[in-house]
Amino acid sequence: MFGPVPKALIYGKATHIIWPMKRWTKLSKHLQSERVFP
Incomplete structure (x- = not known):
């Protein structure tokens, strides 16, 4: 399971x-x- 990840699936806060x-x-x-980014 490697490859690009859609931005819609990423949630986080640094x-x-x-x-x-x-x-x-x-x-x-x-x-x-x-x-x-929106």
Whole structure:
């Protein structure tokens, strides 16, 4: 079961960056409109 996954089947929310370790941080809640997909 490999291959492309339709965006309609993906649901999630990123809250932190944990890798690489030097970038370990909590993400801000501000969304940049150019990075949001309908």
